[in-house]
Amino acid sequence: MTLIPHTETDAAYVIRNAAAQGTRLALCGGNSRSGFGNPVEGTEAMSSRGLSGIVDYEPAEMVLTAKAGTPVAEIEAALGANRQMMAFEPMDHRGIMGTSGEPTIGGVFAANVSGPRRFVAGAARDSLLGIRFVNGQGQVIRAGGRVMKNVTGLDLVKLLAGSHGTLGFLTEVTFRVLPVPQSIETIVISGLDDATATRAMASALALPVEVSGAAHLPQTVKGRFAGGALPEGAATALRLEGLAASVSVRAEKLAAVMTAFGPVSRFDMDESLALWREIRDVHPYADGTQKPLWRVSVAPSLGHQLVAALRLEAGVDAFYDWQGGLIWMRMEADPEAELLRRYIKALGGGHATLVRASEQVRAVTTAFEPQSDAVAALSARVKQKLDPAGIFSPGKMAGAL
């Protein structure tokens, strides 16, 4: 059974009671990421989907406030009608997770979900201006506000973003939106190996052409994109967005430089929209399987080294977003968590999150990157201050978290 409060007051009441009785709550939105995080025993599900609707949207101010359970689709439709968008390009997890729930805006921020534009436009947390949430004592707390610049007090907004429902129950979010670009074009360089592609992406980002997407799709996955229409060989994709006049000038410039790396082809706006949506939603691994799927974040120059090292010891398939710094990695059999995390550490740091795996694998694999003792202890103290009774999915993220 899922608890579905229809008002913030009801939510606070339910949580106060749960805290008093020590009932563990698994907070969720539409459950499109069900099966994510460490399994937690004995929880009752509590969803924000009863708290739904856009509260305030001022297109002229580029700010939108919605109740946490509002479907992402509803938000996107409202924004689209005003030619605006969420710049952080939140992905839809349903394909890779094999779920069917309705993604909610609260869920997007609770999981800090971002897409290909993240490395220039920031993550979900960077667009989030203000929140209302219920803490573990059943108190309604407001943090942040509705203006872009705000350093008034501690930034609890960022703390709650990406806390996966372990610190508080989001009831309302206020975030910044941006105009939809007038024009989009994608430059694809073909046939590069992972190392050369990484160099090509780094040099593209050093040019004054404002690349807003940089992904490398090795030969093994390339055919799964754009209906198989990408040219022969691995595809390194670079996206340009903005005013039409400016995009075509920048595309010329970028293509001229990229030709030194390999053959260049250009894709127009509609093709670009489809391609980057597939990259965003990790289309090749929306494969209906439960093969372990990792989301790895490292320094962009190191991504291909990590994959090369792992390939020598494990069955791994991978592709790269964020200039090579975000690696989606599907393991053939074993999740190889220890090996993966050892290599990440050896290369200089980053983190690996197990996004999908069978129940048996999830039961014995830590989903989130383990932290240093000092940071883990500090995080536990922070959790204790928001959720003193430890009722919000304790252990979902690690130890007490």
Added chain:
Amino acid sequence: MSEAIEFLPPRPAVLSRRSAIIADLADLLPAECVIHEARELVPFETDAFISYRRLPLAVVLPKTTAQAAAVMKYCHRYGIPVVPRGAGTSLSGGAIPQEDAIVLGLSKMSRILEVDYANRTATVQAGVTNLSISEAVGVDGFFYAPDPSSQLACTIGGNIGMNSGGAHCLKYGVTTNNLLGVKMVLVDGTVVDFGGKHLDSAGYDLLGLVCGSEGQLGIVTEATVRLIAKPEGARPVLFGFETSEEAGACVTDIIASGIIPVAIEFMDKPAIEICEAFAHAGYPLDVGALLIVEVEGSEAEMDATLAGIVEIARRHGVKTVRESQSATEAALIWKGRKSAFGATGRIADYICMDGTVPLGKLSYVLKKTSEITDSFGLRVANVFHAGDGNMHPLILFNANDPEDAARAEAAGNEILKLCVDAGGCLTGEHGVGIEKRDLMRHQYSDADLAQQMAVRSAFDEGWILNPSKVFPLDGRPAA
């Protein structure tokens, strides 16, 4: 000068051990890193919020993270307050010490440790100045985006403490959006790393929490920041209007049209006159308000963007449109804007407000602001980041006249309340410090503040880090 804002009473147990503490610090650090002679402490008694001063017990200037950690471990053990300090340019009193506090200054940690173009990051010690990063990477076509007006002097450590912004954050975001990682000394001397060259955090976003925490969660000693490829070109353009209302409405319409310039800066008549007299930037003097709008990119892109902006400005009756014709002219335009605070300081004492309001309320808040200052018999100059609604009314007064100073403070409080009531906040980029501390209840409920303070306690149970700042002195959790 009136002293409306209280500090915590000094801890007697600390004051009474003053000489022992200084001797212990001298054991922990090299001799040149400990300052305790009264006359040498004077430069540390205040920051850019000069109305308040307190001589600290001592000042330490560690050269390494390990030395900073040793000081924290010691102060934690004995319950000695620690006030972190970058360059002391805080406009909200964030770096003002107190009699029982050790000032932990970062001026001896001012090296750029690594520039990594493949990953577009710079790793620097926290005492590095904001501008020196852009200077170091500029020849290679990169820059560090946040650009507070004090960027020549202010440090990255201080920028992180206050989550500083600047004129160009309309497009590129403020410090927190450009910060990838920090090395931080926790209150007990433990050294931790949050983030790194990769994006997003592994667990809770403690990096996001630390940024803007005003030195209350730990001492940041190193930072990894994001570098951005410099645009091909940038062109500031001056738009002169008859009235502030017209200029304000124009800003709202530019943003509403979907055009996002790199910067939209606003100056009213008093600000124009003050800055022009100082910088000779070529600002028109026959207008009531001025916008500096900067566009960037290729020539074609700048032309296209500007055409759209000019059209909107014409609808609002723009009187003067002047494009900079050369790099020198562009630099001069920005020099005038960035020297606004300094130039104002030459003609009067002033306090600078920092409230942010929703864009649709700009004109209303400008009008109300001058009504408020009029009612106190004070002059005001407005120069601010209009594109993101971050207002900076400069209230002019005479610091030698205690009554005038008290009036200025009272008018400032009224203006900040106005910003909050208009749907905005008390501070957009200067921080709460001591200046806005006692107004926090106007923006937050007791439960909101209690939650923030509880999280703060998770980092510093004994509240020794910058203790007189940010949170009202009454209603704090028992240490």
